[in-house]
C-alpha cells in the first residue's frame with residue numbers, strides 16, 4: 200500500500216491566457232490531495248473518494264466486465280473516479296512497463312473540488328506517484344508533472360496548460376509558458392487569503408468560452424495578450440519583492456478575466472469585499488465561473504470581511520507550500 204500527496208494552488212496571475220502560450224505564475228498552497236493505492240489480485244479498479252466537502256462514494260469498474268455502474272453520487276466525483284484516476288493509473292502502468300494491474304484507490308482531499316484550487320491536478324499527480332511506487336518504480340517530479348499534464352489534457356478535451364500539474368508536482372511558486380516550466384527561486388512572503396463561494400466552474404466549458412471570444416473579437420485576443428504583459432510586469436515585481444505592485448496587478452488581472460466572461464457575481468462580490476477591506480489586490484483563481492478568489496492581505500481584515508460576505512461559504516489563509524508531491528508512507 201502506498202500513499203502520496205500533492206498540493207493545490209492559487210494563481211497569482213495568468214490563468215486562461217496560459218492556455219494560449221502566455222506566461223502564468225501559480226503558487227502551491229498548503230492544502231493537499233492524498234491518494235492511497237493498493238494492488239489487487241484482479242485487474243479491476245476500485246475507487247473510494249472521500250472529499251471533505253462531500254460525503255464520498257465507492258465505485259468499482261474495469262476488468263472483464265467493463266460496465267459503468269449506476270450510482271447516485273455527484274457527477275464530478277464519478278468523473279474523477281473514472282477520468283482522472285483512470286488516466287493516472289494508465290500513466291503509472293506505462294511508466295512502470297506493466298501491461299495491466301488492478302488497484303484499490305482511496306482519494307482524500309482538503310482542496311475544494313472544481314473551485315480553481317487545482318484539485319484535479321493534485322489528485323492526478325499524487326495518483327501517478329502512488330501507483331508508480333506501488334508497482335516498484337519511481338518517477339522524477341518533472342516526469343510526474345509531464346504525465347499528469349497528459350491526463351489533464353485528455354480529460355479536459357485537449358484544452359489544458361502545464362501550469363496546474365507542474366505546480367502541484369514541484370511545489371512553491373512556478374512560472375509556466377507553453378512547455379517551459381520552471382520553479383521560481385526567492386519570492387517575497389505572499390499573504391494569500393482565499394474566499395470560496397461553495398460553487399464549481401466547469402474548466403473545459405470556461406476554457407472553450409474564452410477560445411470562442413478570442414476567435415470572434417480581436418479585442419478579446421488583445422485581452423489575452425494583455426494578461427501576458429501583466430504577468431511579465433508581475434515577474435519583475437516578484438524579483439523586486441514589491442508586494443503592493445503584485446496586488447495592483449492582481450486587480451488588473453481580475454478585470455481582464457471578467458471581460459473574458461469567466462467571473463461570476465459571487466466571485467466579484469468576494470473580490471470587492473476584499474478590496475473594501477484594504478486587501479493589496481484580489482482576483483478570481485483558476486478557471487472561474489464559481490469557486491475561489493485569492494487576495495493579498497498582511498492583516499486579518501480581508502479574512503474577517505470575507506467571513507461576513509453573503510455568498511462566501513469559507514475563507515482561509517493559504518500558506519505557500521514549498522513542497523510538491525511527496526510519498527506519505
Ligand SMILES: Nc1ncnc2c1ncn2[C@@H]1O[C@H](COP(=O)(O)OP(=O)(O)O)[C@@H](O)[C@H]1O
Pocket residue numbers: 232248249250275276278279280283306307308311312313314315316317318319320322400401402485486
Ligand atoms: N477529492 C476528490 N476526489 C475525487 N475526485 C476529485 C477530488 N478532487 C478533485 N477531483 C476531480 O477533479 C475535478 C475538478 O477539477 P477541475 O474542474 O479542473 O477544478 P479544480 O482543478 O480547480 O479543482 C473534479 O470534478 C473531480 O473529477
Ligand SMILES: C[C@@](O)(CCOP(=O)(O)O)CC(=O)O
Pocket residue numbers: 213214215216217218313314315316317318319358359360361362363402406484485486487
Ligand atoms: C483555466 C486554466 O488556465 C486553469 C484552470 O485551473 P483550475 O482547474 O480551475 O484550478 C486552464 C489550464 O491552464 O489548463
Ligand SMILES: [Mg+2]
Pocket residue numbers: 317318319320363402
Ligand atoms: Mg483543474
